[in-house]
Ligand code: C2E
Ligand code: MG
Ligand code: MG
């Protein structure tokens with residue numbers, strides 16, 4: 001057994017692997033009961049027009065607060081939920097809960113002055129009757145597909161281009177808008193753009209993060225903005241944290257931004273107090 005014979009490095013490595021496995025096991029165990037325990041909630045992160053910093057839309061982000069583990073990032077638990085086959089149920093919960101908020105806001109004279117973006121994992125999208133379930137869920141609340149943008153990452157979807165494309169076309173016909181999320185991070189970003197006619201392209205935050213320190217990243221962002229516009233898509237820069245980034249993106253004619261510089265993801269109450277329009281608010 002190699003770890004014992006090749007020195008401390010390997011032993012440490014196998015220790016950290018054991019820790020990772022243990023953590024994964026712990027997260028799966030807790031995750032199985034989280035939905036019934038009511039441990040999920042939603043956060044809302046505004047997107048703004050770069051020109052005037054006014055609200056253009058908002059991304060809905062899933063949050064999990066576990067009694068024992070504390071807050072667990074969706075980047076950690078969503079892959080595990082997929083593996084456990086929990087993602088379909090969880091996805092339906094996110095949509096229902098979003099609709100519930102929309103209805104609640106409406107009942108108090110508040111409305112979202114733009115679309116709400118939901119993240120859809122490839123597994124959900126590829127699951128049979130996904131479109132039917134989505135329609136049914138919105139129908140229950142009387143919500144309109146035109147109020148939503150569906151954010152899709154390419155991971156997994158490229159494995160079955162034909163089926164994925166068909167589903168996306170069905171969704172677009174129903175009135176949903178489609179966004180390509182985390183653009184630039186997958187193995188096949190350009191073929192993704194070529195095969196899937198999307199309405200919006202979201203430039204991954206890793207490029208935005210690097211673009212002020214690295215000319216190549218800067219040029220990639222500029223070229224992506226130009227390409228996206230040429231293809232008739234709306235471009236969103238993700239992860240904008242500084243004024244310098246915002247100014248650089250403006251200079252590239254990037255229309256929309258999302259990131260901590262404008263707002264962190266907010267709980268429902270803070271979101272509605274800060275960003276929602278009421279019947280009496282100024283336009
Ligand atoms: P994403 O869809 O790319 O979401 C953007 C992530 O960037 C969010 O992380 C958000 O909090 C974070 N972010 C926003 N602005 C900034 C910034 O200025 N700087 C930095 N460093 N980060 C920023 P979060 O909420 O941890 O979500 C991580 C990922 O989990 C999401 O990436 C998405 O892929 C997935 N996810 C979240 N909610 C859901 C959901 O309801 N369903 C599915 N299938 N996936 C979800
Ligand atoms: Mg997203
Ligand atoms: Mg993203």
Ligand code: MG
Nearest residue numbers: 075153181182
């Ligand atoms: Mg991401």
